[in-house]
Amino acid sequence: MENENINKEFNKLSVEQKKVGIYTPPHLRNKQAAPTSQPPPMPSAFSKDKQSRNRSSGWGSAPSQQPPRQNTKKNLKSPSDEFYNRDDVQAPDPRLEARLFGSQHNSGINFKSYDNIPVEVSGVEPPKPIENFDDSDMDALAKHNIRLAGYSTPTPVQKHAVGIVTAGRDLMACAQTGSGKTAAFLIPILSQNFKDGRGEESIPDRRGTIKPVTLILAPTRELALQIYEEAKKFSYRSWVRPCTVYGGTPIGDQLRDLERGCGLLVATPGRLVDLLERGRVSLSNVRYLVLDEADRMLDMGFEPQIRRIVEKEDMPITRQTLMFSATFPRNMQMLARDFLLDYVFISVGRVGSTSENIVQEVVYVEEEDKKSSLLDILHTDAEIAAKSANPTENLTLVFVETKRAADMLCNYLIDQAFPATSIHGDRTQQEREWALKSFRSGKTPVLVATAVASRGLDIPNVTHVINYDLPNDIDDYVHRIGRTGRAGNLGKSTAFFNMHHDKSIVKELYEILSEAKQTIPDWLENCKNQVENQSAFRGGRGRGRARGGRFGATDFRRESKTHHHSGAHQTGYSGNHYGQSNNTWNHSSSNGSSWF
Numbered sequence: 001m002e003n004e005n006i007n008k009e010f011n012k013l014s015v016e017q018k019k020v021g022i023y024t025p026p027h028l029r030n031k032q033a034a035p036t037s038q039p040p041p042m043p044s045a046f047s048k049d050k051q052s053r054n055r056s057s058g059w060g061s062a063p064s065q066q067p068p069r070q071n072t073k074k075n076l077k078s079p080s081d082e083f084y085n086r087d088d089v090q091a092p093d094p095r096l097e098a099r100l101f102g103s104q105h106n107s108g109i110n111f112k113s114y115d116n117i118p119v120e121v122s123g124v125e126p127p128k129p130i131e132n133f134d135d136s137d138m139d140a141l142a143k144h145n146i147r148l149a150g151y152s153t154p155t156p157v158q159k160h161a162v163g164i165v166t167a168g169r170d171l172m173a174c175a176q177t178g179s180g181k182t183a184a185f186l187i188p189i190l191s192q193n194f195k196d197g198r199g200e201e202s203i204p205d206r207r208g209t210i211k212p213v214t215l216i217l218a219p220t221r222e223l224a225l226q227i228y229e230e231a232k233k234f235s236y237r238s239w240v241r242p243c244t245v246y247g248g249t250p251i252g253d254q255l256r257d258l259e260r261g262c263g264l265l266v267a268t269p270g271r272l273v274d275l276l277e278r279g280r281v282s283l284s285n286v287r288y289l290v291l292d293e294a295d296r297m298l299d300m301g302f303e304p305q306i307r308r309i310v311e312k313e314d315m316p317i318t319r320q321t322l323m324f325s326a327t328f329p330r331n332m333q334m335l336a337r338d339f340l341l342d343y344v345f346i347s348v349g350r351v352g353s354t355s356e357n358i359v360q361e362v363v364y365v366e367e368e369d370k371k372s373s374l375l376d377i378l379h380t381d382a383e384i385a386a387k388s389a390n391p392t393e394n395l396t397l398v399f400v401e402t403k404r405a406a407d408m409l410c411n412y413l414i415d416q417a418f419p420a421t422s423i424h425g426d427r428t429q430q431e432r433e434w435a436l437k438s439f440r441s442g443k444t445p446v447l448v449a450t451a452v453a454s455r456g457l458d459i460p461n462v463t464h465v466i467n468y469d470l471p472n473d474i475d476d477y478v479h480r481i482g483r484t485g486r487a488g489n490l491g492k493s494t495a496f497f498n499m500h501h502d503k504s505i506v507k508e509l510y511e512i513l514s515e516a517k518q519t520i521p522d523w524l525e526n527c528k529n530q531v532e533n534q535s536a537f538r539g540g541r542g543r544g545r546a547r548g549g550r551f552g553a554t555d556f557r558r559e560s561k562t563h564h565h566s567g568a569h570q571t572g573y574s575g576n577h578y579g580q581s582n583n584t585w586n587h588s589s590s591n592g593s594s595w596f
């Protein structure tokens, strides 16, 4: 409904567009042409260097062909509006504001405990983190929207990302699930967009090609949609118009939306390649590229598409590139090596660790007993929900391995009078979105899901995640249980384990549980020992994660002496630890190794 209303509003605007041939936002209409604008300034000395290396390519060199637009709605702003004198800021729209920011849920009681999580920063001359949003160098409109979103304190990954992005640096960030990574890239990028000022690239050129300034790639349609919804919040009242494109929905609707202008595009790789091939999107003006959950995109087989998008299209090398995930497997490190320049690596807590806000339980359940065990748990959850002030605030997410199992289990639960729905890759996009909406609203407080729902989805009130089937990959386990215990809220996870099905993951599961200081049942320790003994007997080395050392030791540049990167040469390297709660800037190591 919310989407529908917003779309209706945009549709009204498109009628206007047809009249004048090219879309002009309402606040920019009836304004006389001003002299051609200069290209927006690069954010820092670092970026200037990049610009001079690539003078012929990219956004910095192209003269603007159309006059900059100015805000004619200024007069509609009240003189008390802090943006009264800013032509680039639109007048407030109370209805839109209520839609975008009205349903803020409070972040958890443990939110401030994030300050106690150790942060490791490595790379050449890493920029300092911000202390709080208000005192940072961010654009005033960005700060305004942050306040509207109800964010009073930045999370650790946000503190660092704002400093790093504002300084014009590339970033590889690993931070626990639910720790605010989405805003960590959206806020500083949009703030830079606002400071740079409107570019003509956000409206289609004469051939109808749209050239977004910011491109965000995400692995799943649902995650793309969620990032897009967040982008709408943080770009409120600005000239930046976010759009999203993903598979499973008619491309015509998405094209019509793009035609209305697009400064920030959130895309899944397959659909974006389609649009590039049709010539409807060009990447020649991309200044900010984000790969969210890049490891998942690789797991899903998107590497050829991602490499094509980043390396083989016309994306300028002058861009800033950011990669985010809660886990950092080797194939993602390789992508970081190829796509990022002189980047800063930050890890918040242990890379790939689980949030300490989640109580993790593992129970031994044979395959044939899983259904009845699940019913027991769901009955208990339903009782807890019935006692709470708002019963819809207790949602349970059940993960299974296959699409067929998702359907079967969902039907079984419905037969047992549990209001359940399911989400998996064989359902239509409409059905998937309906299922998520129904789950979010509490109409069906049980959602049976495959891995499609394991990454990035931010659904408030998920109090319990059940791994009915454990995944084969421990990183998937970390992401799945991360659907609860978000933004400092407390959550619970239960995993069904049996030696028949889950032997391959037992060592890593044991590591994860002990790292997070969870209660480990004796039987699990015995199973782990048994697997280790069998593996030693066979002379194997097991599947340990080899994460190495304490937190943050997985910036692969520390271990490698020589790496090659097209167009980059780096000679210095340093690592910095941010102390536990005082956030002091302790320079802990500087080995000066040459790694490119």
Ligand SMILES: Nc1ncnc2c1ncn2[C@@H]1O[C@H](COP(=O)(O)OP(=O)(O)OP(=O)(O)O)[C@@H](O)[C@H]1O
Pocket (backbone or CB within 6 Å): 107, 150, 151, 152, 153, 154, 155, 158, 175, 176, 177, 178, 179, 180, 181, 182, 183, 325, 326, 455, 456, 457, 458, 482, 483, 486, 487
């Ligand atoms: N500074 C903040 N203050 C209050 N709430 C915040 C803040 N930053 C983020 N949040 C909220 O925390 C929740 C989790 O954020 P987000 O979805 O970005 O986490 P994430 O790190 O991307 O998780 P995942 O690894 O699962 O993708 C969201 O509901 C978001 O609105």
